[in-house]
Amino acid sequence: IVLFILESVGSREMFREGALSPTVTPRLFGLRDHMVQFDRIYGTFPASMRGHLPLNTGGSTVTWNSFTPESARYTGPTIEGVLKQAGYKTGLVSSGEFRTENIDAFYTRLGYDYLFEPGQETPAFVASHSVHSWGLDEDIARERGTAWIDTLPPSQPFFLQFLTIATHHPYSGPSWYTGPLPPADDEAKYYNA
Secondary structure (H helix, E strand, C coil): CEEEECCCCCHHHHCHHHCCCCCCCHHHHHHHHHCCCCCCCCCCCCCHHHHHHHHHHCCCCCCCCCCCCCCCCCCCCCHHHHHHHCCCEEEEEECECCCCCCHHHHHCCCCCCEEECHHHCCHHHHHHHEEECCEECHHHHHHHHHHHHHCCCCCCCEEEEEECCCCCCCCCCCCCCCCCCCCCCHHHHHHHC
16 A cells, blocks of 8 residues: 655645546556545645644644644554554655654654655755755655565565655756646646646
């Protein structure tokens, strides 16, 4: 199981005219017959970590205060924990840094068998692979995730959660990628990311 969580992407952007777009989402469009698409998930609060909490727990989120290390000490069931108990190996790769909103206080204590996030890397590595101030080129996270999967025996079930960052403002991708739209404004840069 691979769960992609696309940062700052809503269903109206992903499912233009009710379906994945071969232009805006070409890789996902190519995988459409091999995935379950959740196009009607609604967040209760418009902030990253407050969205990650219910996606991982199936429960509520913090809406009354800032997300602090104390509020990240969730001890109930999580998707990662339930799958690990069922015999799955679990991994988390993130192209975004965990330094904001105390995301690290939540994710690093869940007990993933494998975890990659930019904050584990040297400043030089981050600088050479950065797409913007929030994180790295998604291909780096993809490479780390697939390398981890390749270490597992073929019969081993696994759960990999993949967190993206390019679609977070200021919307940017790797330097070699131009995208389907001329980057004339933030909306075009967003769709390209």
